[in-house]
Amino acid sequence: MDDEAEALNLKSFLKWATELGISDSPSTPSPDSCLGYSLFVSNFPEAGGRGLAVARDIKKGELILRVPKGVLMTSQCLMRNDEALSIAVKKHPSLCCTQILAVALLNEVNKGKSSRWWPYLKQFPRSYDTLADFGNFEIQALQIDDAIWSAQKASQKAEGEWKEVSALMHELKLKPQLLALKAWLWASGSISSRTMHIPWDEAGCFCPVGDFFNYAAPGEETSNSDDQVTGEAFSSQEDSMLKSVTELAAAHRLIDAGYEEDVSSYCFYARRNYRKGEQVLLSYGTYTNLELLQHYGFILSDNPNDKTFIPLERNMYSLCSWESESLYIQPDGKPSFALLSTVRIWAVPQSNRRPVAHLVYSGYQLSSENEVVAMRWLAKKCRTILDTSNNS
Numbered sequence: 001m002d003d004e005a006e007a008l009n010l011k012s013f014l015k016w017a018t019e020l021g022i023s024d025s026p027s028t029p030s031p032d033s034c035l036g037y038s039l040f041v042s043n044f045p046e047a048g049g050r051g052l053a054v055a056r057d058i059k060k061g062e063l064i065l066r067v068p069k070g071v072l073m074t075s076q077c078l079m080r081n082d083e084a085l086s087i088a089v090k091k092h093p094s095l096c097c098t099q100i101l102a103v104a105l106l107n108e109v110n111k112g113k114s115s116r117w118w119p120y121l122k123q124f125p126r127s128y129d130t131l132a133d134f135g136n137f138e139i140q141a142l143q144i145d146d147a148i149w150s151a152q153k154a155s156q157k158a159e160g161e162w163k164e165v166s167a168l169m170h171e172l173k174l175k176p177q178l179l180a181l182k183a184w185l186w187a188s189g190s191i192s193s194r195t196m197h198i199p200w201d202e203a204g205c206f207c208p209v210g211d212f213f214n215y216a217a218p219g220e221e222t223s224n225s226d227d228q229v230t231g232e233a234f235s236s237q238e239d240s241m242l243k244s245v246t247e248l249a250a251a252h253r254l255i256d257a258g259y260e261e262d263v264s265s266y267c268f269y270a271r272r273n274y275r276k277g278e279q280v281l282l283s284y285g286t287y288t289n290l291e292l293l294q295h296y297g298f299i300l301s302d303n304p305n306d307k308t309f310i311p312l313e314r315n316m317y318s319l320c321s322w323e324s325e326s327l328y329i330q331p332d333g334k335p336s337f338a339l340l341s342t343v344r345i346w347a348v349p350q351s352n353r354r355p356v357a358h359l360v361y362s363g364y365q366l367s368s369e370n371e372v373v374a375m376r377w378l379a380k381k382c383r384t385i386l387d388t389s390n391n392s
């Protein structure tokens, strides 16, 4: 699609969104666009491509976008507006909620221009780079065993789920290209990378305009010094007056987006101060780079939540009851608590381990000798892992 056609599509999408009540402003927006007061669509080649920038200086905690419930595209509303879909889905009770949403999405695409969601559907990417979309060559290029395993699992899972919905999709008489695995991967990628959490459906919802926000890892906003201006603490009295956990988290801006029952809308807030023109970033959750690749198809070059998992020697596993996922090195080079405490115990002579275990699990260094042995083991292990991945 050329740039001009894309710009026209975006324009008609924003008009459609305005008519349905989406707004970035407390007052009535212009009939042509639901954006312009707080936000505008822009391109950020280094951070997610198309995204939303602020149209004015914005303070932390400000409401910047509201999307009414009626505009959220969910399985429930797609089935409510399509009796044939609803009847067909009921005949397949073993399907899970994401399979139902994926079929409902493809069924809507099948309608083309006659779909009520057409202006929105045209805004979806044509394809995705999530792990399930990786071919064999790309999977091998991942090099790390964990990543290769996750990619193989993701493709197998997508293909298995596609086979399970095949009968339903044929009953719905979808066009041949929408019955193909490629279309299924597109629908699954759309769900994985674009849906937002809602309390009434585990598959989540598609949230027009709200799904234009790109991602920044949670915690990064604290580096913005301007935050001090509005980041005041709440008193415990004020806290107890806030009715729910969601409300409390929202008041402290621990969450920057969520469905709010009292206004029947999905609401988006600035989680830090922004200067006019800056991109507003949303935290979709806490993810390692592998998880980001799996669910969203990108990685962050500087991800504070990334982890390098460290396998223990066979004789060390009996010393700890931690899951392997808790044994890792953080991006700042520090070992996780589980890894550090296990290696500290291992570095104690076997006959002395029991009496010092409680000190280790309280986070204490036992002695400088113990620490040196533990750190030497960790350094050697890290070197071996780096050598293996550099040589493969």
Ligand SMILES: C[S@@+](CC[C@H](N)C(=O)[O-])C[C@H]1O[C@@H](n2cnc3c(N)ncnc32)[C@H](O)[C@@H]1O
Pocket: 046, 047, 048, 049, 050, 051, 125, 193, 194, 211, 212, 213, 214, 215, 216, 295, 296, 297, 298, 299
């Ligand atoms: C919810 S959408 C965000 C809007 C998207 N850029 C668009 O144009 O529709 C999520 C997708 O945006 C991209 N994305 C979001 N944040 C990113 C980031 N920090 N770096 C690279 N890509 C990002 C990824 O492709 C991800 O799957």
